[in-house]
Amino acid sequence: MLTEIAAGDAVALCRSSQLFARGQKVFPAGVTRATIDREPHPIYVARGEGAYLVDVDEARLLDLNNNFTTLLHGHGFKPVVEAVCELLAAGTCFSNPTRYEIALAELLTSRIPAIERIRFVNTGTEAVMFAIKAARAFTGRSAIARFAGAYHGAYDWAEAGQNGFDIRLDGSRNARLGYRGAPSEIANDVLVLDFNDADGLDDTIAAHASRIAAILIDPMPSRAGLLEPQPVFIERIMDVANRHGILIIADEVLNLRQSYAGASARYRLKPDFVVAGKIIGGGFPIGAIGGNAEVMSVFGGDPSSPVVSQGGTFSANPVSMVAGLKAMEAATPAVFDRLERQGDWLRAELSAVARKHGAAFSVTGAASLLRIHPRATPPTTYAEAAPTPPDIAAMRSLSRHFREKGILLPHDAAACLSTPMGDDELEHVVATFEQFLVD
Template identity: 55%
Template sequence: MSKRFAGSSVAANERVGQKSKENFARAQLVFPDGTSRITIDRDPVPIYVKRGVGSYLFDVDGRRFLDLNCNFTTLIHGHAFAPVVEALTNQLQRGSCFANPTESEIQLAELLCDRIPQVERVRFVNTGTEAVLFAIKAARAFTGRSKIAKIEGAYHGAYDWAEVSLAAMPDNWGDPAAPKSTAFYHGTPASVLDEVVVLRFNDVEGARRLLSLHAHKLAAVVLDPMPSRGGLIAPKPEFIAAIQDTARKNGILVIADEVLNLRQSLVGASARYGLVPDLVTMGKIIGGGLPIGAIGGRRDVMKTFDASAGRPLLPQGGTFSANPLSMTAGLAAMRRLDHAAFAHLEMLGNFVRDEVGRAISNRGAPLCVTGATSLFRIHPMVQIPNDYREAHPAPTGATLMKQLTRFFAENGIILPHGAVASISTPMVRADAEFIVDVFGGFLDSHQDMLNAIRCQT
């Protein structure tokens, strides 16, 4: 290639600036592993950020990076989005939080009810984890059943039942026809594992059979229409139909987890793939960059939260639930996510996926790309996987993906490791071309590793 890229000659301890190294040394004195959350990428030291503007981050050493993480897809408008900054500034001058409700929570709820199909009533919480947690509780309260079903490898937050089989491995994930419920953390109660039925994504017959088998105890099936951690793989229409039809027939509620994938269109992801859920969990983009979560759905199911006649079937509170800062920021952000904004995101996403795919094809690289709209993920395998098990990389593939993230960082792009990459509205065609150029540089400079994977397939 004519372009010159950084990469293989840079020593591991030079991949971050001096101030990031100093910050990490301080952090190791106050955090168990030097970080405040497991999702922080470090190789071997995290990049500490000073500020963000639009689609770019600037670290504490003054270096600039195109941000494809966007705080795990949250910042759909990028950093320091002017309407959000203005809205928050005005709200802070009026107060940051109150025990009483505010008009802004009604306005944001009205927007969501008007926009998202099947959302007739809403309750706000503080995180996507809480949204899924209370959706599961609502399903239990409504049905009187305790079990849930979920997809193997799909992430639904840090709730014990939602974490089951999140990180299943080949040595413990069990029979393909009847996946084993596996613990995510040491000390998970065995009773939790017994309460979760694990399904394989896109396994039509398996979904019908397992849901039917456990129907009398299942309160809900939790389904992310395109699980990010599960590979960002498109759902088969017949799989969506199998889940929905079997659930309806057996009185099982369908919870669509759109905390991440609500960004797929103006009306979210479920409508895009033909899913008609009973409950929808939302978060990330609806908070404008501030902490938020929401549960929405059918009026009769949402009535489990209704405290107007006394103690509800499902009590739900939270000191910062529906706080005016998150409500105000979310409203400012969502009002500017119109048809034109989504068309722009989809155009750039299509360009990146198409051009990355073309670069792979032209070089015969043993890679593939998945995703939709403003989301994409690169896999170290030739065939597009159908589910989490097929997307699980071999050791050489996992090493290659780490090298990919490293190469991107060395060339000015934050590409999440082992997770979905996202495009934001301030990005332009030149940013998309930058992504493609750096990816091409990676392919050309890592032929030995690519050949090793090619020989294994």
């Protein structure tokens, strides 16, 4: 009998491994997203329950990933589930518009100061791509400036510089392209800057100002380390852009969750375009480009020949619109305030634990976002945040420890909170971190 039970457990415990073996036969690298952790194999999910997910082996994990910050209200949020279930029988997509897209647009334009007009697409990558196209069309210029290390999706011009830059023989910077075989000319139209380098903005931008359509900025770049923007840096960006007729694109696909009005409002950045996604879809695919009426006019004009043609078979599909509307209606100022308090407490406690044990770890982030770094001092630049091989090994070890203790922590330790989380969940995170440092 014991032998039979042990054999059954062995089969149950390796279901994720079995699924990965099947995936390797049909997907490159066995998965369909490069961001999936495959050490030793992906965790395949069976279902989500509020702040938790349950994998195919019935392990219950506190979810600090929330599909890369998308799920502000966690899994199975009842208002979204009920609204989507009611909608499904009426139709999931049409070539014609529906009232649902207007309702979500009205909500977003009413709370995000920089958005007067908006267009919906399907992903954050699409939204960034169309924002860049719109800036080019409005200014008549082709180049963009962006900050090293920030992630802006997979559009070639947004991807260049994501991994920093190389120095040319003349001392200028050459944006590193996103993949082998990418057109080398792209680097000529992407100026790579350093986040929080206020003093370096003036001269660098001025030398190329006549070609630059827009400065693309994530107000608190997640991939680059959740770096807190310095007020003087934000002020200098706006001053330089205004003096040279350059537009500002704020990529808030991830960081819109920083406040009721988004990240730009939080840091007093006044962008011409705001790119949104993730939380505004309520768990369904979405992206959006918003801005003032003047710059957004490039999407309008003669319907047969707009300055920038933006379509998309599933853009503004009613499922994403309804789900997003319900999720955002529930994201009230009180909800954001509560998440802010929880985030402040968690970041402070994690930092205190690291200091208590003399461990070389620090924590960055804001509102419901946090990131643990394997360094004693919180980074303020991408160069400081960029992990070394030992750093990567340390963070993977941390992620494995968290998983063993029932917490899903992304391997780069960039985490987020969701509204179903309470004191017990936050205390569990702190205790697990301390145990890692002690062990």
